[in-house]
Amino acid sequence: MALKGSQVAEHADAESCWGKAYDVTEFLPDHPGGQGVILKYAGRDATRAFDPVHPPDTLGKYLDASKHLGPVDMATVAAEAGEDDPDEAERRERLARRPLLSQCYNLFDFEAVARRVMKRAAWAYYSSAADDEMTMRENHGALHRVWFRPRVLVDVEKVDFSTTMLGAKCSAPFYVTATALGKLGHPEGEVVLTRAARSHDVIQMIPTLASCSFDDIVDARRGGQVQWLQLYVNKDRDVTRRIVRHAEARGCRGLFITVDAPQLGRREKDMRSKFTDGGSHVQAGQDTDTSQGAARAISSFIDPSLSWADVPWFRSITAMPIVLKGVQRVEDVLRAVDAGVQGVVLSNHGGRQLDFARSGIEVLAETMPVLRERGLDRGFDVFVDGGFRRASDILKALCLGATGVGIGRPFLYAMSAYGQDGVERAMQLLKDEMEMNMRLIGCASVGDLHPGLVDARGLFVHSNPTPVDALSSTVYDPLVVPPQRPK
Numbered sequence: 001m002a003l004k005g006s007q008v009a010e011h012a013d014a015e016s017c018w019g020k021a022y023d024v025t026e027f028l029p030d031h032p033g034g035q036g037v038i039l040k041y042a043g044r045d046a047t048r049a050f051d052p053v054h055p056p057d058t059l060g061k062y063l064d065a066s067k068h069l070g071p072v073d074m075a076t077v078a079a080e081a082g083e084d085d086p087d088e089a090e091r092r093e094r095l096a097r098r099p100l101l102s103q104c105y106n107l108f109d110f111e112a113v114a115r116r117v118m119k120r121a122a123w124a125y126y127s128s129a130a131d132d133e134m135t136m137r138e139n140h141g142a143l144h145r146v147w148f149r150p151r152v153l154v155d156v157e158k159v160d161f162s163t164t165m166l167g168a169k170c171s172a173p174f175y176v177t178a179t180a181l182g183k184l185g186h187p188e189g190e191v192v193l194t195r196a197a198r199s200h201d202v203i204q205m206i207p208t209l210a211s212c213s214f215d216d217i218v219d220a221r222r223g224g225q226v227q228w229l230q231l232y233v234n235k236d237r238d239v240t241r242r243i244v245r246h247a248e249a250r251g252c253r254g255l256f257i258t259v260d261a262p263q264l265g266r267r268e269k270d271m272r273s274k275f276t277d278g279g280s281h282v283q284a285g286q287d288t289d290t291s292q293g294a295a296r297a298i299s300s301f302i303d304p305s306l307s308w309a310d311v312p313w314f315r316s317i318t319a320m321p322i323v324l325k326g327v328q329r330v331e332d333v334l335r336a337v338d339a340g341v342q343g344v345v346l347s348n349h350g351g352r353q354l355d356f357a358r359s360g361i362e363v364l365a366e367t368m369p370v371l372r373e374r375g376l377d378r379g380f381d382v383f384v385d386g387g388f389r390r391a392s393d394i395l396k397a398l399c400l401g402a403t404g405v406g407i408g409r410p411f412l413y414a415m416s417a418y419g420q421d422g423v424e425r426a427m428q429l430l431k432d433e434m435e436m437n438m439r440l441i442g443c444a445s446v447g448d449l450h451p452g453l454v455d456a457r458g459l460f461v462h463s464n465p466t467p468v469d470a471l472s473s474t475v476y477d478p479l480v481v482p483p484q485r486p487k
């Protein structure tokens with residue numbers, strides 16, 4: 001039952017527990033995600049479906065003010081679409097019966113729980129990666145090719161793994177890296193990560209495409225808590241300048257410019273889950289392209305013409321340290337040094353962009369000897385992310401010369417499954433592992449870690465690149481030898 005403008009107007013003095021009504025009739029054909037998904041929610045409360053996948057200013061920006069009909073009494077609105085859905089009822093049952101938080105002992109446990117309790121489309125969005133997902137798997141697999149060469153008989157009674165990143169002190173050598181659309185996993189979104197990061201004195205990188213507004217995420221900060229901004233560069237440089245200056249004015253202590261996403265990768269799990277979304281059949285037979293999904297639609301502002309020539313401009317508009325996020329070869333690290341930025345993140349975007357991009361840990365092992373040889377390794381921060389799940393993984397990167405390690409999906413999974421408590425436990429588990437492993441390696445502080453403590457020779461050998469479950473093997477029709485002729 002659609003809400004009438006006149007009905008809404010009667011309640012113009014309503015307060016906070018009231019929702020808002022919009023007339024999107026004329027906008028329907030222009031919706032980048034297709035009409036079907038809007039029609040599915042017509043006359044119902046669409047807040048929970050809308051919020052996670054639309055930046056907070058979307059309605060203000062794309063829907064004329066005359067279509068903002070005003071507040072509406074939620075008690076008179078039909079239930080959310082999906083509440084009568086048996087799959088959803090089963091999911092809620094699984095959520096209610098999920099393991100106790102105390103039964104999660106490592107970051108993989110959160111992933112396993114999240115997979116069972118998250119909404120299907122949200123899980124598909126977070127977990128998916130580009131093409132055959134080779135790089136996503138390689139990210140973690142590569143860490144299995146680095147082994148320790150521990151020292152013994154070192155006094156490790158006291159272990160200190162606090163460190164400094166871009167000049168800011170933090171309690172551990174990992175940070176919460178930027179990931180988009182936090183409300184897909186938790187109704188409160190990224191501020192949950194902010195609160196957990198605060199209680200652990202861990203740095204948080206705020207994503208451009210957060211579900212919460214930038215100011216909400218900054219407002220959730222307390223005391224001297226450190227935040228950085230991850231930036232997708234807008235084609236409209238005035239918009240970009242405004243975002244950067246605002247972040248600086250609000251106290252962000254680093255600007256991480258994403259350089260690995262001139263176009264968003266194709267993540268097929270994500271695309272398929274959108275395609276089978278209940279609303280999509282409304283468009284059956286029409287030529288509307290829903291396969292792009294929300295992520296591609298909301299990323300259309302990203303400037304694919306961004307180049308090295310733009311770096312001086314960024315340096316001119318901000319005093320924040322600038323870090324290029326998504327660098328994938330030593331030649332480009334050297335270029336970044338020349339360009340006068342303060343660091344790089346060796347990253348392939350969690351395997352979500354170029355499939356067969358090498359792991360960050362491999363690029364790190366390629367990079368650091370060159371930087372050291374040229375005396376460029378001091379005062380230039382080299383971060384790495386992708387596939388890190390254990391403190392031992394993080395320690396391997398630190399031994400090879402990384403300043404810090406970004407953790408993305410695992411904190412999203414912990415948040416999706418258990419909220420703030422989950423993220424805090426995930427951070428604590430990493431710290432517990434860190435303390436133990438530092439002792440066992442024979443290092444009392446981060447400054448004691450060095451390349452001699454690892455054997456990384458296997459890192460560059462991609463000897464078994466095809467997983468047994470690869471699509472190519474699933475669809476492969478084996479060759480056959482000629483059969484015997486019948487009698």
Ligand code: 173
Binds near residue numbers: 209264294296
């Ligand atoms: O990896 C991503 O999904 C990502 O960076 C992104 C980019 C644009 C919109 C949504 C997500």
